Amino acid sequence: MASTIRVRATSSGETTEVQALIQHPMDSGYVKDAKGDLIPPHFIQQLTFEYDGKNVFLANWGPAVSKDPYVKFSFKGGKKGDDLKISWVDNKGAGDTTTAKIQ
Amino acid sequence: MRSAIQLASAALALAALTFGATPFAAAADTPDPVADAKAFQKFFTEKFPKLKLDDFVNGPYSMNEDMHRQWEEKEQFPPYDFSLDLGKEMFSKPFKNGKSYADCFANQGIGIRQNYPFFDEKEGKVVTLELALNRCREANGETPFSYVKDDMAALTAYMAFTSRGKPFDIKIPADPRALEAYQNGKRYFYTRRGQLNFSCASCHVQNPGERIRAEVLAPALGILNAMPIYRSEWGGMGTISRRFTTCNSQIRGVPLEPQSDEYRDLEYYLSYVSNGLPISGPGARP
Amino acid sequence: MSNKMLQSTRALAAALLIAGATSALAASSEADFKAAYAAAEAANKEAAALRNQWTTTATTLANAKKSADKGDFDAAVASSKEAEALAKASIHQATSEKEAWKALEIR
Numbered sequence: 001m002a003s004t005i006r007v008r009a010t011s012s013g014e015t016t017e018v019q020a021l022i023q024h025p026m027d028s029g030y031v032k033d034a035k036g037d038l039i040p041p042h043f044i045q046q047l048t049f050e051y052d053g054k055n056v057f058l059a060n061w062g063p064a065v066s067k068d069p070y071v072k073f074s075f076k077g078g079k080k081g082d083d084l085k086i087s088w089v090d091n092k093g094a095g096d097t098t099t100a101k102i103q
Numbered sequence: 104m105r106s107a108i109q110l111a112s113a114a115l116a117l118a119a120l121t122f123g124a125t126p127f128a129a130a131a132d133t134p135d136p137v138a139d140a141k142a143f144q145k146f147f148t149e150k151f152p153k154l155k156l157d158d159f160v161n162g163p164y165s166m167n168e169d170m171h172r173q174w175e176e177k178e179q180f181p182p183y184d185f186s187l188d189l190g191k192e193m194f195s196k197p198f199k200n201g202k203s204y205a206d207c208f209a210n211q212g213i214g215i216r217q218n219y220p221f222f223d224e225k226e227g228k229v230v231t232l233e234l235a236l237n238r239c240r241e242a243n244g245e246t247p248f249s250y251v252k253d254d255m256a257a258l259t260a261y262m263a264f265t266s267r268g269k270p271f272d273i274k275i276p277a278d279p280r281a282l283e284a285y286q287n288g289k290r291y292f293y294t295r296r297g298q299l300n301f302s303c304a305s306c307h308v309q310n311p312g313e314r315i316r317a318e319v320l321a322p323a324l325g326i327l328n329a330m331p332i333y334r335s336e337w338g339g340m341g342t343i344s345r346r347f348t349t350c351n352s353q354i355r356g357v358p359l360e361p362q363s364d365e366y367r368d369l370e371y372y373l374s375y376v377s378n379g380l381p382i383s384g385p386g387a388r389p
Numbered sequence: 390m391s392n393k394m395l396q397s398t399r400a401l402a403a404a405l406l407i408a409g410a411t412s413a414l415a416a417s418s419e420a421d422f423k424a425a426y427a428a429a430e431a432a433n434k435e436a437a438a439l440r441n442q443w444t445t446t447a448t449t450l451a452n453a454k455k456s457a458d459k460g461d462f463d464a465a466v467a468s469s470k471e472a473e474a475l476a477k478a479s480i481h482q483a484t485s486e487k488e489a490w491k492a493l494e495i496r
Binding site for chain 2: 437441443475478479489491494495
Binding site for chain 2: 072
């Protein structure tokens with residue numbers, strides 16, 4: 001199955017800029033469907049970006065984050081060619097992981 | 104007592120319609136699409152002199168600097184990416200009978216979006232891309248897609264993508280029925296409807312760049328070039344049909360059936376007056 | 390005017406007043422509702438033929454039906470009349486727009 005995570009990481013020498021788009025319904029649990037029933041909550045609870053064994057970005061999310069979340073951040077360091085590992089886990093216990101090379 | 108007030112307000116609305124409708128000297132009886140398109144483009148370029156003609160295809164993002172900045176950032180990882188990938192997959196997958204969409208379209212269906220809608224002289228009607236896609240499906244034993252849901256949106260997203268940068272090239276053949284369809288579309292565009300008494304022009308000709316509630320309005324010029332669009336409001340991808348029908352209900356007008364003659368003609372008119380502007384779809388909007 | 394005539398004139402006037410009033414003074418019957426609803430539906434159908442129905446007409450008609458189902462015919466008649474007014478306004482809009490649209494056209 002195709003990855004739910006699209007990521008691009010670019011190093012400018014001192015800092016690395018990371019952008020990611022994650023495919024996820026991010027249902028808050030407050031929205032009703034066409035029949036009037038509540039769509040159960042289904043959202044990413046934790047998102048991590050790992051570089052060199054350490055988390056450079058950690059997000060604890062709740063129902064307020066919208067569908068298909070887009071994240072952009074920078075961190076100090078990061079070399080071209082190195083690996084950046086991205087993982088997420090949602091409230092149903094499902095998750096996905098991908099590794100991208102810093103450009 | 105309350106109902107008496109409501110009756111009065113309905114009567115007031117009726118009166119307002121009567122007094123608001125200023126009779127205008129009848130326009131030339133034979134429509135002149137070439138002149139119309141020229142006047143249309145001139146109206147908008149004069150209203151927004153800082154914009155290049157091509158900028159109009161970005162709708163509200165060309166109307167507001169802050170929004171433009173955010174949009175440029177998002178375009179690096181656009182929200183329509185997933186739908187686009189799905190559309191490509193769908194387009195490439197053969198039907199149960201072995202044929203595929205490529206068999207229904209010129210150039211295998213690649214890079215042709217800018218030619219739609221076109222006037223089908225055999226049928227005597229306007230054919231839009233969405234309509235053509237469903238006809239292709241039906242001709243090959245597949246069930247048609249809903250015009251307002253994700254599947255059709257994904258498919259048209261891919262086809263628009265293959266035409267990115269190509270200018271709209273809508274043709275009006277020398278057929279009185281084609282001219283009539285064009286004129287119908289134009290009339291629909293300017294006709295007020297719904298309890299809120301808005302026409303498409305009320306927002307997109309009289310108030311581009313202004314706000315309606317929290318949204319910044321797009322100019323009518325180039326408004327279809329970015330379709331289909333991923334709307335944050337929808338949390339998903341939407342077709343031209345979806346936008347037409349929801350616009351109708353938002354002004355409290357009961358929407359017509361997707362791909363009704365009126366909507367087909369409307370798309371024909373709007374696309375024609377944007378001839379020369381590049382396809383930018385699929386797009387993202389707030 | 391004779392006393393009797395005066396009385397009947399007054400009674401007629403009173404009856405007209407009551408008939409015209411939309412307040413709870415006039416107790417509407419199911420037959421009243423059916424008539425008012427049919428009139429509203431007919432107008433809405435005409436609007437449909439003109440391809441110009443309003444969403445609020447439909448919801449008001451639905452409310453009329455709901456009130457009638459609950460037995461509140463006064464409310465049902467009031468809603469039906471409102472729906473008819475809305476439908477008629479939408480017909481007027483469609484008719485006047487046949488020429489009025491030209492005023493908005495970019496030339």
